[in-house]
Amino acid sequence: MARAFGGALIFSLPILMTMETWSLGFIMDRFRLAVLMLALLPALVGLAYYSGFEETTRLRDAVLDAFAALAITAVMAALILLLFGVLDARADLNTWIGKVALQAVPGSIGALLAHSQFGTPSDEERKRRESGAFGEYFFMAAGALFLAASIAPTDEILVIARLMSPWQSILLALVSLALMHIFVYVAGFRGQHDAPPERSLVAIFVKFTVNGYVLAFATSTFVCWSFGRLDGLAQAEALQVAVVLGFPAAIGAAAARLVL
Amino acid sequence: MSRARHATAPLLEWLLGGVGVALFFATIALLVVEGLRGPDRPGEVSIHIEEVVAAGHAHIVRYRADNRGTLTLVDVRIVARLFDGDVEIERVEAGIDYLPGRSWRRGGFFLREDPAMHELRVEVMGYQEP
Numbered sequence: 300m301a302r303a304f305g306g307a308l309i310f311s312l313p314i315l316m317t318m319e320t321w322s323l324g325f326i327m328d329r330f331r332l333a334v335l336m337l338a339l340l341p342a343l344v345g346l347a348y349y350s351g352f353e354e355t356t357r358l359r360d361a362v363l364d365a366f367a368a369l370a371i372t373a374v375m376a377a378l379i380l381l382l383f384g385v386l387d388a389r390a391d392l393n394t395w396i397g398k399v400a401l402q403a404v405p406g407s408i409g410a411l412l413a414h415s416q417f418g419t420p421s422d423e424e425r426k427r428r429e430s431g432a433f434g435e436y437f438f439m440a441a442g443a444l445f446l447a448a449s450i451a452p453t454d455e456i457l458v459i460a461r462l463m464s465p466w467q468s469i470l471l472a473l474v475s476l477a478l479m480h481i482f483v484y485v486a487g488f489r490g491q492h493d494a495p496p497e498r499s500l501v502a503i504f505v506k507f508t509v510n511g512y513v514l515a516f517a518t519s520t521f522v523c524w525s526f527g528r529l530d531g532l533a534q535a536e537a538l539q540v541a542v543v544l545g546f547p548a549a550i551g552a553a554a555a556r557l558v559l
Numbered sequence: 560m561s562r563a564r565h566a567t568a569p570l571l572e573w574l575l576g577g578v579g580v581a582l583f584f585a586t587i588a589l590l591v592v593e594g595l596r597g598p599d600r601p602g603e604v605s606i607h608i609e610e611v612v613a614a615g616h617a618h619i620v621r622y623r624a625d626n627r628g629t630l631t632l633v634d635v636r637i638v639a640r641l642f643d644g645d646v647e648i649e650r651v652e653a654g655i656d657y658l659p660g661r662s663w664r665r666g667g668f669f670l671r672e673d674p675a676m677h678e679l680r681v682e683v684m685g686y687q688e689p
Binding site: 300322325326328329330332333336337340362363364365366367368369370371373392393394396397400527 | 569571572573575576577578579580582583586587589590591593594631657659660661662689
């Protein structure tokens, strides 16, 4: 449990100490915040299922672990925000929810990952091999959600999108794609994937890297939408914002493939 | 998965899981209830002067801004003006970065003249929607 608490803290510290996240919880559309929380739940259950607190094999345990991670994160975030003086103990329920709920996204992912990073790896190795392509995509989406949700609250996303020309956006999308491929197959990180010998380089690139980027981009667009980052923007501008947030989402997705 | 682990580990996990379930669904329920309350009422900000404190050569007018609307406002602009009869003798502007719906924030104006000797008018000039 201490490990989960630590994991939650490490992963949510950047947004715990980012001013925009303290107010975004109120500014966000209530339904979109609810949808974001509901989308988080299956991501957590899947993460718990494939790695998690314990060597879970049954779905019921994974569900339990996911909710435990949420509880630990909520308590951790509330305590830290109280300590910072950001949260007032006399505040109304809405304020508590507004300030704590957003921290749950990276925090609870961190609480679950704390095990896969610092825990015993024996059972996961077996588990991972069984997860197949579906599991791979699943990890990538969770990794993308983590980094995208950590960075989307900042105003810099909109500023960067405004500074970039359409050509730079296209270049950024290509760089994101190339980095994903390099991270997973070339850079030599621990957990690097060996390219299956029976497939051509192009086939691997299309099957995992391009699909992975599409997934990361979709996650980025969803996170942008739920945080209201696309509101009032023309299609071209909205696309640019999604590409900018797609960059960390892609890196998160690639890193998740290595880590998990 | 060994049975032994299930026998020893789960109590704390069940407890935490239970707390998580309660927190998660209560949050979702509250968000949906909030969301169903209908369209946001625009910002309805009123300013109450709480006290005037002398500070060196200045006078600090401490105010409390109440937002009775449901919409969160950013960059709320407030102006304090001192009148001697019909003549405006001093004008100071202040801003509130962010004022959530059904909430309040405190702030202050620095005035050179003593507000007690003149007529003080404090008004909200405008705001932005986030």
